[in-house]
Amino acid sequence: MSHPLARFGARGPRKVNPETLLTRQVRDVLRILMIPHRKVWGGPMSDKGLPDLIGTVPGTGRAFFCELKVPGNRPSPEQRTFLEEHKAAGALAFWADSVVGVVNALKEAGYTPAARLGLP
Numbered sequence: 092m093s094h095p096l097a098r099f100g101a102r103g104p105r106k107v108n109p110e111t112l113l114t115r116q117v118r119d120v121l122r123i124l125m126i127p128h129r130k131v132w133g134g135p136m137s138d139k140g141l142p143d144l145i146g147t148v149p150g151t152g153r154a155f156f157c158e159l160k161v162p163g164n165r166p167s168p169e170q171r172t173f174l175e176e177h178k179a180a181g182a183l184a185f186w187a188d189s190v191v192g193v194v195n196a197l198k199e200a201g202y203t204p205a206a207r208l209g210l211p
Contacts (some may be wrong), residue, residue, distance in 0.1 A: 111163045114143060116190050119157060124197070124204045125149060140169030148202055154182035162188045
């Protein structure tokens with residue numbers, strides 16, 4: 092049995108970054124919840140502090156910004172500033188370290204389909 096974070100390619104198994112795996116899981120749940128979103132790809136030319144995911148909460152028109160971190164990690168000061176500024180402007184802006192954290196943030200924001208998933 093292969094390692095859960097291994098992917099097979101032409102050169103054999105390779106490890107997948109744990110944050111990449113978390114991002115895939117969260118995006119799968121967002122698709123199930125029908126939340127239109129995009130992954131923001133960081134790089135040397137992108138602004139510091141941009142969150143991993145942006146989108147819109149259906150039925151509300153409310154902007155959605157989510158920074159994902161593996162358990163034990165925290166957002167950078169630039170990421171926290173971005174999330175705080177957009178939350179103050181009325182967006183749903185938060186960071187999470189699990190799929191359950193994302194679903195709970197959506198439930199707290201009143202997005203009914205998230206509450207129907209029945210996660211703790």
